[in-house]
Amino acid sequence: MSHKVLVIEDEPTLARLLSYNLTQEGYETTVIDHGGEGLQAALQRSFDLIILDIMLPGMNGFEILTRLRQHGIRTPIIILTARNAEEEVVQGLKHGADDYITKPFGVAELLARVSAVLRRTQQDEGKATIESNEKVITAGDLSIFPEKYEVVLNGETVPLRPKEFEVLLYLVQRPGMVITRDDLMNIVWGFDYIGGQRTVDVHVSSLRKKLELGQQSVQIESIRGVGYKLVLPKKLGTFK
Secondary structure (H helix, E strand, O other): OOOEEEEEOOOHHHHHHHHHHHHHOOOEEEEEOOHHHHHHHHHHOOOOEEEEEOOOOOOOHHHHHHHHHHOOOOOOEEEEEOOOOHHHHHHHHHOOOOEEEEOOOOHHHHHHHHHHHHHHHHHHHOOOOOEOOEOOEEEOOEEEEOOOOEEEEOOEEEOOOHHHHHHHHHHHOOOOOEEEHHHHHHHHHOOOOOOOOHHHHHHHHHHHHHHOOOOOOOEEEEEOOOEEEEEOOOOOOOOO
């Protein structure tokens, strides 16, 4: 069975180039030229690989990356970046991209990177651990289900607002790392959000109150003037 590849690219010539060469190589290729429509396709359909441009109408590639990872979509993603745009590469990898290709690129490089990412993914699938056929992150007394936006503490469901959940998920995936308020703003609310950093503080404060009932619950520490850091329970010290 051929691999299914989703290409989200709005430049017609490049989109045709990608579609033609991928199809010639035996991949089943779908091309979408709008960011929002591309996101919906990636959420609703199953693909083996996504090739994603950064500058798109409707929604940029960084936001698509963020939303896919927040929804638990682990499909490998290759981003297309402009020449000398190191910041795009860094941001893309931070947001969850698996690899990148710098424009302009040759067909041989494109096909080699696609093949390499798919090969790594197949190897990783043999190592993945899935509990009860659904993805779950455990940290202390917490069980977090990314696909369902659900958090369970000591066997009881914790009622979190969507943005509270997304803040917690981002922090718990990076235990011990200091995350700036700007990073949380961009990841959870998007680059176009015009509200202030106070929004982040309010959501973190609410999260703390809802999680403090667990004896082995994670702790969200404030790093003055910077942001926040999630600390795992000392007795447990595990994250999986």
